[in-house]
Every structure is written in structure tokens, then in C-alpha cells.
Amino acid sequence: MELRHLRFFVAVAEEKSLTTAAEKRLHTAQPSLSRQMRDLEFEVGAQLMTRSVKGIELTPAGRAFLDHARLALAQVEAAGVAARRAAQPAKASFALGFLTGQEMDWMPEAMRILRDELPSTDVTVSSNYSPDLADALMRGRIDLAFMRREQGVDLEYRLVTREPLVVVLPSDHRLTSQQNIAVGDLAGESFIGMSDTAPTLQVVIDDYLRRSGVALTTTHRIDNLGMAMSLVASTRGVTLLPAYTKNFLPWSVVSRPLAGEGAFIDLVAGYSKANGSAVLKLFLSRLDDLVASVAQKHSV
Numbered sequence: 001m002e003l004r005h006l007r008f009f010v011a012v013a014e015e016k017s018l019t020t021a022a023e024k025r026l027h028t029a030q031p032s033l034s035r036q037m038r039d040l041e042f043e044v045g046a047q048l049m050t051r052s053v054k055g056i057e058l059t060p061a062g063r064a065f066l067d068h069a070r071l072a073l074a075q076v077e078a079a080g081v082a083a084r085r086a087a088q089p090a091k092a093s094f095a096l097g098f099l100t101g102q103e104m105d106w107m108p109e110a111m112r113i114l115r116d117e118l119p120s121t122d123v124t125v126s127s128n129y130s131p132d133l134a135d136a137l138m139r140g141r142i143d144l145a146f147m148r149r150e151q152g153v154d155l156e157y158r159l160v161t162r163e164p165l166v167v168v169l170p171s172d173h174r175l176t177s178q179q180n181i182a183v184g185d186l187a188g189e190s191f192i193g194m195s196d197t198a199p200t201l202q203v204v205i206d207d208y209l210r211r212s213g214v215a216l217t218t219t220h221r222i223d224n225l226g227m228a229m230s231l232v233a234s235t236r237g238v239t240l241l242p243a244y245t246k247n248f249l250p251w252s253v254v255s256r257p258l259a260g261e262g263a264f265i266d267l268v269a270g271y272s273k274a275n276g277s278a279v280l281k282l283f284l285s286r287l288d289d290l291v292a293s294v295a296q297k298h299s300v
Contacts, residue, residue, distance in 0.1 A: 003076060005040045006069040008033060009048065013066050016055045067152070071138075078140030078274070093122040094279040097133045097145030101225055102267065104247055105298075106146050106160075109290045113283065121279055129197040129224075137272050143280045144271045148200035157268040158284065160291055163242040165208070165263040166255040168228065170236050173254075180259035183212045190237035191216035195223045201265055205240050208263035229253050242267075 011025040012018055012033070022030040041048050048062035058066060096110060107125065114123050126142060133145040134153045149157050167181045175181050194202040209216060219237060222228040225248050228239060233252040242265055246255050269287055271280060 001040065001043045003073070005036060005043070006073055008036050009040055010066065010069050010073065012037060012049070012056055013058055013062065016057070018051070018056060071154070074135070074138040078138065078272070081140035082276075092118060092120065092279050093124070094118075094144075094277070094283070095124045095126070095142040097126050097128060097136060097142040097147070099130050099133065099145070099147050099267070100127045101244060101248060102146050103127060105244065105294055106290075109293050110146075110283075113286045113290055114279075117282055117286070118279060130200060131197065134270065137270055140272070140275070143275060143277055144269055144283060146267060147270045148198075149266055149268055150200060150270075154273075155270045156273045157270050158287055160267045160269050160287075161295070162264045162266055163244060164257065165205070165240045165265065166243050166246065166257055167238060168232055168241050168245065168249070168253060168255050169238040170233060171252050171254045173236070173238070175238075176254055176256065178256065181256045182259040183209065183214050186216060186238055187214060189216070190219045190235060192220045192222055192228065192231050192235070192237045192239035193218040195221040197223050201242070204263060204265045208240075 008021070008026060011021040015021040015025060018033055018037070019030050022028050022033040026033060037049070044061075044065065046061040046065075047059050048065055050057050050059060094114060096107075098107060103125075111123065114121055126136070128136070130145075130148040131150055133142070133147045134150040134155060136142045137145055137155055138153055146160060167175070167186070169175060175185055178185075194205070220231050220235060222231060222239070225241075225245055228241060228245070229248070229250055229252075231237060232239060233250070240258075240263070241255075243255075249255060269284075271284070
């Protein structure tokens with residue numbers, strides 16, 4: 001079995017079509033790709049996909065194989081990144097990632113630590129959805145990310161803070177007169193949920209609603225903060241978001257704390273345990289100081 005077999009299989013699984021994968025992703029002939037997939041199935045010893053006029057569907061064996069194939073390809077890419085870094089050791093580098101919107105609180109203190117401790121380090125910063133940050137960590141593209149605890153990835157996490165969820169609703173909504181909103185008061189409202197860009201947040205919301213015994217009808221799903229604000233204002237729906245989003249509310253949208261026990265979501269510092277960067281090790285040793293510094297600023 002060769003790496004190309006894994007790349008070809010992932011492309012076919014994602015496109016759900018041998019023809020589309022061959023033409024658009026792999027730039028090879030479809031008969032050749034079909035032969036490669038048969039060779040792979042023979043090597044694995046199990047049927048990985050079924051072929052029909054409707055396209056390609058993975059068998060249970062194929063779905064299991066897909067997860068491992070993606071992980072293997074990510075690890076190979078990470079190995080290449082590590083090798084290239086080791087071949088050019090003259091200047092240390094460190095790549096930081098942030099869940100979009102969290103930069104406002106955490107980047108200034110993170111940069112201060114790196115600037116004070118390692119002034120000659122080349123630091124790069126990126127902002128993305130949490131699942132994409134997890135993928136970048138696995139591939140060695142970034143060293144540490146402020147993100148959510150993503151499932152199904154082999155990463156290490158250090159708790160940074162627990163963020164309360166708040167109710168986000170139109171500024172002229174009837175519930176804005178309340179200082180705290182009970183989740184039961186949202187019954188009957190048009191509820192805006194999360195898309196697959198924020199799976200961990202959706203799990204937290206679903207668990208909170210289930211514990212509260214409240215069923216809400218999801219009418220829309222959001223991909224990002226901008227879309228959240230736009231949908232709340234335009235559809236007059238309500239949603240639950242982490243408290244940091246209060247920094248980005250336009251005049252037409254407000255937030256209120258949840259009454260009672262409420263709900264919380266963890267913000268963590270994620271990193272790959274295979275990453276041997278000395279800069280990462282130093283940063284992790286100062287992480288508690290960073291958390292304390294940010295907490296002190298919020299308490300003022």
C-alpha cells in the first residue's frame with residue numbers, strides 16, 4: 001500500500017464519484033483510478049466502497065478506513081513540515097492560531113510573552129474555525145491554538161477558561177427588558193443553531209437544552225459571528241453564543257445572561273504532543289501566567 005492509494009481513496013470518498021475525483025482532484029484517467037481502488041481493496045482485504053449509477057458510497061469498512069487514511073496523510077504532511085523546520089534552524093518560528101473572535105482577549109498577552117521571552121522568534125498568527133485549527137495542528141501548520149476541544153483528533157488540551165453562554169437576540173425583542181433570561185422563556189422563538197463549523201458549541205447547546213427540558217425549533221444555522229448577528233437582526237430569531245461574542249454585537253443585537261445554572265463551554269490551548277518545538281515548551285510553561293493576566297484585566 002502506498003501513500004497515493006490513501007490520497008486517491010480520500011479524494012473518491014469526499015467527491016463521492018470516481019469520475020469527479022479523477023478529473024477535478026487527481027487529474028488522472030478514471031479507469032486508472034478504478035484500478036487503483038480495486039488494488040487498495042485487495043491490499044486491505046475488505047470492500048471499501050460500493051459503486052452504482054448514483055455514485056460512490058462507503059461501506060462500514062470504508063468509513064473506518066477513511067478516518068485512518070486522513071490521519072496518516074496528516075501525519076506525513078506534519079513530518080515534512082518538521083523536517084523542513086529542522087533543516088533551517090537559524091531562526092526559531094512559532095505559529096499561533098485563534099478561534100475567530102478570541103484574538104481580542106488572548107493575542108496581546110500571548111504576543112507579550114513571546115516578545116519578552118523570545119524576541120528573535122518569527123511569530124505568525126492565523127484565525128479560523130476550531131475544527132480547521134485542529135486540522136492545522138495535526139498537519140504541523142501551527143504550533144498552538146486557542147480553540148475548542150475537538151473530538152476525533154489526537155491532540156493535547158490545556159484549559160484556558162470556561163465561557164458562559166449568553167442569549168443573543170434583537171435589541172427590541174420583548175425579552176430584553178429582563179436582566180437574565182430563563183431558557184424556558186425562549187420556547188416558541190425561532191432558534192438559530194450552529195453549522196458544522198462549530199460542532200463542539202452545538203453539542204454544549206444541545207446538552208444544555210436537554211438538561212433544561214426545553215425543546216427549541218432550529219430554523220437557521222450559522223457559520224460565523226457575522227452571519228449570527230445578521231440572522232438575529234433580520235429573522236428576529238434568538239441564539240446562544242459564548243460570552244466573548246458580546247465584543248462584536250452591532251446596535252441591532254443585544255445579549256443577556258442565562259438565568260439559573262446556565263451553560264458553559266471550554267476554551268482550551270490545543271497542541272500536538274508530537275510537536276517538539278522548544279518555543280512551544282516555553283509558551284506552555286507560561287500559559288498559567290497568561291491566563292491569570294487576562295483574567296485580571298477582565299476583573300478591572
